[in-house]
Amino acid sequence: MRTRFVNGTQVDCTGERPCGIVTEAGLISVDTLSPCDVTVDLNGCVLMPALVDMHCHLRDPGWPQKETLETGLRAAAAGGFGTVCAMANTSPVMDNAAAVVSNVRRAESLELCRLIQAAAAGRELKDAEPTDYAELSSVTPVVSNDGQTIFSDTFMERLLAASERHGFMVSTHCMPEAEIISRDITLSKRVGGRLHVGHISLAESARLIRDAKRQGVNITCEVMPHHLFGWDDAYRVNPPMRTRKDALALIDAIRDGTVDCLATDHAPHTEEDKANGAAGISNFDHALAMLWQVFRENKISLSTLSRLASKNPARLLGQNCGALERGMRADLIVFDPDARWEIRRDAMLSRSHNTPFEGRQVCGRVIKTFIGGKLVYDNGAFV
Numbered sequence: 001m002r003t004r005f006v007n008g009t010q011v012d013c014t015g016e017r018p019c020g021i022v023t024e025a026g027l028i029s030v031d032t033l034s035p036c037d038v039t040v041d042l043n044g045c046v047l048m049p050a051l052v053d054m055h056c057h058l059r060d061p062g063w064p065q066k067e068t069l070e071t072g073l074r075a076a077a078a079g080g081f082g083t084v085c086a087m088a089n090t091s092p093v094m095d096n097a098a099a100v101v102s103n104v105r106r107a108e109s110l111e112l113c114r115l116i117q118a119a120a121a122g123r124e125l126k127d128a129e130p131t132d133y134a135e136l137s138s139v140t141p142v143v144s145n146d147g148q149t150i151f152s153d154t155f156m157e158r159l160l161a162a163s164e165r166h167g168f169m170v171s172t173h174c175m176p177e178a179e180i181i182s183r184d185i186t187l188s189k190r191v192g193g194r195l196h197v198g199h200i201s202l203a204e205s206a207r208l209i210r211d212a213k214r215q216g217v218n219i220t221c222e223v224m225p226h227h228l229f230g231w232d233d234a235y236r237v238n239p240p241m242r243t244r245k246d247a248l249a250l251i252d253a254i255r256d257g258t259v260d261c262l263a264t265d266h267a268p269h270t271e272e273d274k275a276n277g278a279a280g281i282s283n284f285d286h287a288l289a290m291l292w293q294v295f296r297e298n299k300i301s302l303s304t305l306s307r308l309a310s311k312n313p314a315r316l317l318g319q320n321c322g323a324l325e326r327g328m329r330a331d332l333i334v335f336d337p338d339a340r341w342e343i344r345r346d347a348m349l350s351r352s353h354n355t356p357f358e359g360r361q362v363c364g365r366v367i368k369t370f371i372g373g374k375l376v377y378d379n380g381a382f383v
């Protein structure tokens, strides 16, 4: 089936122009001239690549009361994500290839957005006994003990060396943040590897990573919407909410290319868990609107947002998507960048509604989500 998108603007990392996209057999078509079976009227909205989330938690297997693959991937698809990478701190922990493959297959059968399942770096997420990196690298591009800091220098050094050898990415969880980032940069200079720093939140972290990049270290990093959208808030997240000064430093780091990716750290919990002090925030439903609100206020373009939320994470995860290039997977969203709305917990699709941003005004709404050229979400309903 050939689908043509008309009457709107197309935006990706290369900029914006009048829309001339045709999709065919799940891909963005090279042939834009032949007749199409379906025409999608954008009604003046924007056609963009779907977002690629480098970092989320789906709690499956383990805690269906918080989230399942199905509820999480529905919220993600409605939020404009085409691919999400789920961290390994499930129960049981994702520390073997069979578990990783099983989750990916289950996600495929749901026909929502795509799942990349990260694997644990250590058994039981501990920095003691390493998992089988050779085996895991054949089923996932990401190895991470996210949720737990790797304190052992020896463990981290071996992990980085293995990532160099097997070609996977090491996504880190750094607490205390600047201290561990600094240690990892030193190790990376020694043994190489593919270091990706998860959820940076401090001005100091951005400074360390900027300096490391200038010195030629193979390092990438990500920022979460809540660290840009909120500050001086006691709401429990890991890393915690920081100051306005930190948020502004992260925005500078987005502007100068220090920050590679925008990810969600979507981390659902029940009301009861939150009341008992669990750290985490549910972000899939409104991550894009929070980000676009911040980008607009700071006069950063939608094209830059697309580079950081789609193109860069897709490239780092080895996915053939994230831009409106011919031959790429047709994971697309129709986005209304001018729609103003209010975050409301009771309107969230994630099973958990944990956010401190109830009532906050945001900008930009996902109207439709296409995965592999197929419409999966349409204006509030799943197809």
Ligand SMILES: [Zn+2]
Binding pocket: 055, 056, 057, 087, 146, 147, 265, 267
């Ligand atoms: Zn996380």
